[in-house]
Amino acid sequence: MSTRDRIVFDHVSVGFPTPSGLLPVVEDVCFSVRDGEFVSLVGPSGCGKTTMLNIVAGFLKPSSGSVTLDGAAIAGPGPDRGVIFQEYGVFPWLTVENNIGFGLSLRANQRSKEERAEVCERYMKLMGLHEFRRAYPKTLSGGMRQRLALARAYAVAPQFLLMDEPFGALDAQTRTAMQDLLLEVLQKEGKTAMLITHSVEEAIYLSSRVVVVTARPSRVRCIVDVPFPYPRTQSLHEQAEFIELRSTMRDLVMREYAAQEQQARDAAPS
Amino acid sequence: MTDANPLRRAALLALPWICVVLAWTLLHYSGLVNPVLVPTPAQVARRFWELMSNGKLPIDMLISARRVLIGVVLGTLLAVPTGFVLGWYKNVHGFADPLVNFFRALPPIALIPLVVVYFGIGEAAKVVILFYAAFFSGVIVMYEGISQISPIFIRVARTLGATDGEIFRRVIVPLSLPHILTAVRVELGVVWATLVASELIAAQNGLGAMIQNASSFFQLDLIYLGIICIGLIALGMDLLLRKISQRFLNWQDRISA
Ligand SMILES: Nc1ncnc2c1ncn2[C@@H]1O[C@H](COP(=O)(O)OP(=O)(O)O)[C@@H](O)[C@H]1O
Ligand SMILES: [Mg+2]
Numbered sequence: 266m267s268t269r270d271r272i273v274f275d276h277v278s279v280g281f282p283t284p285s286g287l288l289p290v291v292e293d294v295c296f297s298v299r300d301g302e303f304v305s306l307v308g309p310s311g312c313g314k315t316t317m318l319n320i321v322a323g324f325l326k327p328s329s330g331s332v333t334l335d336g337a338a339i340a341g342p343g344p345d346r347g348v349i350f351q352e353y354g355v356f357p358w359l360t361v362e363n364n365i366g367f368g369l370s371l372r373a374n375q376r377s378k379e380e381r382a383e384v385c386e387r388y389m390k391l392m393g394l395h396e397f398r399r400a401y402p403k404t405l406s407g408g409m410r411q412r413l414a415l416a417r418a419y420a421v422a423p424q425f426l427l428m429d430e431p432f433g434a435l436d437a438q439t440r441t442a443m444q445d446l447l448l449e450v451l452q453k454e455g456k457t458a459m460l461i462t463h464s465v466e467e468a469i470y471l472s473s474r475v476v477v478v479t480a481r482p483s484r485v486r487c488i489v490d491v492p493f494p495y496p497r498t499q500s501l502h503e504q505a506e507f508i509e510l511r512s513t514m515r516d517l518v519m520r521e522y523a524a525q526e527q528q529a530r531d532a533a534p535s
Numbered sequence: 536m537t538d539a540n541p542l543r544r545a546a547l548l549a550l551p552w553i554c555v556v557l558a559w560t561l562l563h564y565s566g567l568v569n570p571v572l573v574p575t576p577a578q579v580a581r582r583f584w585e586l587m588s589n590g591k592l593p594i595d596m597l598i599s600a601r602r603v604l605i606g607v608v609l610g611t612l613l614a615v616p617t618g619f620v621l622g623w624y625k626n627v628h629g630f631a632d633p634l635v636n637f638f639r640a641l642p643p644i645a646l647i648p649l650v651v652v653y654f655g656i657g658e659a660a661k662v663v664i665l666f667y668a669a670f671f672s673g674v675i676v677m678y679e680g681i682s683q684i685s686p687i688f689i690r691v692a693r694t695l696g697a698t699d700g701e702i703f704r705r706v707i708v709p710l711s712l713p714h715i716l717t718a719v720r721v722e723l724g725v726v727w728a729t730l731v732a733s734e735l736i737a738a739q740n741g742l743g744a745m746i747q748n749a750s751s752f753f754q755l756d757l758i759y760l761g762i763i764c765i766g767l768i769a770l771g772m773d774l775l776l777r778k779i780s781q782r783f784l785n786w787q788d789r790i791s792a
């Protein structure tokens with residue numbers, strides 16, 4: 266891990282026009298993600314996390330301030346940034362194999378047929394999808410769809426991995442397995458990762474740093490360094506330092522949740 | 536309905552039809568209606584063989600089927616791009632929607648006088664009526680389907696590096712296909728239902744014309760025969776389309792029935 270900054274949020278603000286005026290969603294956010302780092306964003310739902318990820322993904326421009334990738338402005342979405350969406354978005358009309366191969370068959374990542382087959386093969390094996398290669402997504406479980414989305418994003422060899430609550434819809438066991446798989450694959454391929462989650466536990470377990478954001482509009486509440494070295498295993502959850510860090514951070518985040526609740530109550534007509 | 540035993544399955548499929556034919560026969564002999572007004576299935580069947588062997592019925596069927604197919608093909612060719620634009624560009628949809636519903640609500644039979652003025656009484660007039668019916672029913676199915684396409688797939692494709700052209704060909708087209716097939720099925724139903732009306736326009740041939748001529752001569756068995764033929768051909772075409780859907784769209788959660 267070097268200390269080179271790769272994703273830089275510099276005084277970023279975003280507001281959305283609504284019928285009742287401009288809704289500030291992100292306010293003056295500054296933080297950066299260094300090369301090979303795993304940074305999580307934690308905050309109450311509806312605070313503006315997806316909005317921030319959308320800026321890095323290239324779907325949205327900040328109202329003021331800037332987000333840069335390796336020092337350059339972001340022009341739009343591109344295959345250098347793999348995105349895992351909250352609703353996986355696996356293509357229902359393609360088989361598992363063709364979902365994974367989709368990216369490599371595009372002009373932007375043109376590969377030979379052999380190379381494509383080899384990449385598909387590799388990720389099907391890695392993600393445990395091999396025996397379902399000819400199956401359509403409708404027959405897959407939630408966990409398998411999630412792995413398929415991950416494999417599809419990985420196949421085009423992005424330098425960045427952006428994930429929006431990727432494990433939110435999974436049961437506890439699948440979720441644990443997916444976390445370990447993610448760490449394993451990241452370890453192998455050394456990518457720079459940004460994850461949105463509302464689980465403090467998950468954020469600590471996976472990340473090298475956690476950015477806690479406030480209730481809407483999102484500001485950076487604090488940035489916490491996670492001191493545990495990689496590779497990590499689930500037994501980390503039982504270590505005293507982990508438990509302590511988790512409870513301090515939970516307190517922090519709970520306060521923001523309470524603030525968000527209050528906001529919602531104030532906004533609701535009584 | 537899935538049954539392991541093919542014989543029982545066939546029997547179950549045939550059962551409702553047998554019931555209808557039985558009820559029909561009973562009605563004839565029941566004395567509830569004047570038997571002259573309700574021909575027996577056997578009489579209709581005899582008519583069927585007679586007209587099949589002298590070659591009149593196959594020609595009428597072919598001519599009607601051809602009109603229907605031309606109407607559906609032309610209607611689909613226009614309904615697909617139109618429905619697509621309406622479904623895709625939400626602001627266009629807003630003002631076009633009442634217009635589409637206005638024209639769709641007009642019964643094609645009410646348009647016949649105008650169509651005769653503009654298109655004469657030839658083949659073109661009949662096809663125009665059928666095209667009209669096909670287009671307005673197809674366009675609604677298309678735009679409702681297209682507007683339900685989730686933008687997530689397009690966003691995913693973008694992040695993988697797809698260009699606009701690639702997104703259209705490789706994401707939007709496959710996602711539209713089920714809606715196109717549904718539109719065609721709906722159109723076929725509506726167009727077969729409109730056929731008799733369109734053949735009111737000075738038609739000498741076709742199943743609709745056959746029914747109308749029969750009614751002037753009070754040949755009830757012929758009327759029954761015409762109606763049954765229309766129903767059966769429409770049913771056959773629908774079954775064929777459903778098979779095609781199942782074959783090519785088996786990725787769907789559920790084939791729209
Ligand atoms: N395009 C948009 N137009 C208007 N409001 C939006 C838009 N996108 C998001 N919002 C609002 O911004 C807030 C933050 O949304 P989001 O970033 O999705 O939150 P999170 O991912 O943290 O749950 C929400 O209140 C949402 O309603
Ligand atoms: Mg979100």
